[in-house]
Amino acid sequence: MGTLRRLVRGSVVVLVVLVAVVAAGALSGPGGIPWAVPVTVLPGAPPVPPPPPPPEKPRDRPTPEDDPRTTPIGVPLPPPPGGGTHAFTKLQDDGVTPVAYDPCKPVHYVLRPQGAPAGAEAIVHEAVARIAEVTGLRFVHDGYSDEPMAVDRPIFQPERYGDRWAPVLIGWHTEQEVPALAGDVVGQAGSAAVSLGSGPRVYVTGSVALDAPQLAPVLDRRDGRAVVAAIVLHELGHLVGLAHVEDAGQLMYPKVQEELTDLAAGDLAGLARLGAGPCVPQL
């Protein structure tokens, strides 16, 4: 496969900083409190301010859960002794902690079946299971979607997915559909991070675009399934927050190496940290 030379150099990360939630008292509903004692206004006193308006549902994000989980669902695999080379796509303001998915919430994903090569769906689920095993993040397959892949994909699409963050979208595409797959790029992946005020950033959704015309012929080869599976695993590494490294012994090396079909020590060390991010129940 002469065309299968390198993976996408960087992943697309859309950073969206949400405004802080305005605290609203539980008794601020319309009509006030019926048995409240009338307030006597003394001459010269400032007018009584009107009651605060009822809280509005935010329009740019899901309604927070009433009783969100505050402990991680799973536990990352212990990193290999000695670790290894890894890098993160985005760091918190401290400059060392990676931005990650919230380990207290499941990561939902949907597949876009249009254009998928035969046998490709099982490869995706297996790669997701491997990332889940290593990070401790829980992934939930929500079925299928015909949502088109877009660079500026909205992270909250209540009309399509309901009152929740849009699920991770994984699809097989041509470079006409996804220009980032032009040339010898075989995949593109990234996630969108949000924060509330000055709180930590967390990924809430993302996308993975795989180049169907380039990968389908590889799948047809006798040993091709493992190569494609490793490419999908590499892209899922980007999805959860790994960046490329210059160490050719790691799966996050930017070029496909057909003999390297699983995560290596540095990849595992990075993924263990990405599975130990903060929980942000308000998001």
Ligand SMILES: [Zn+2]
């Ligand atoms: Zn890559």
